[in-house]
Amino acid sequence: MEQHQNSEADGLNPVGKVVKSEAEWRAQLDDLEYQVLRQAGTERPFTGEYTDTTTAGIYRCRACNTELFRSNQKFSSNCGWPSFFAPLAEDRVIYLHDESIPGRPRTEVRCAACDSHLGHVFAGEGYDTPTDLRYCINSVCLTLEEGDG
Incomplete structure (x- = not known):
């Protein structure tokens, strides 16, 4: 993936690692959040809270509250999930090769802090x-902190 801004250069705090047991994640997350964030599931298209949202702000990881995307990086792709053209900073996400659909390799995006699946x-x-x-991201993986974005 192309390199984007660096957190320290952008005045952001460095990403710290969040480690919890599966029991702790289950206690914190509802069933859908757990299925998507911890088991790499997907919410149904066009059902997510942030699919069509244009509110200014910062999108954070629902599992660990790490800042991931800015609203000014969001665009309408009509794909059924919130779409962004870049993460807030490259150290906020990690990429994994995904061959879960035979013949259609993809690049999975995970939160760099807690290793939760995002999309x-x-x-x-x-x-x-x-x-x-x-960046096709499940709404259930995000929370929106309204403000400058």
Whole structure:
């Protein structure tokens, strides 16, 4: 993936690691949150809280509260999930090769702090964005802190 801004250069606190047992995650998250964040599931398209949201702010990981995306990095892709063209800083996410769908390799996006599944990133789909990337992120993985974004 293309390198984006660095957290320290952007005045953000470095990402710390969040480690919890599966029992602690189950106690913290509801069933859908657990299935998507901890078991790499997917919410149904066009059902998420933030799919069409245009509210300014910072999107955080629902599992650990790490800042992940800014609202000014969000765009309408009409894919059924919130779409962003870049993370808030590159150290906020990690990428894994995903071959869970035979013949359709993808790049999984996870929270760098707590290793929770967020969604996938796709390149070269012809979106008119600064990066030509679409971070397709499940709403259930996010919380929105309203404000400048």
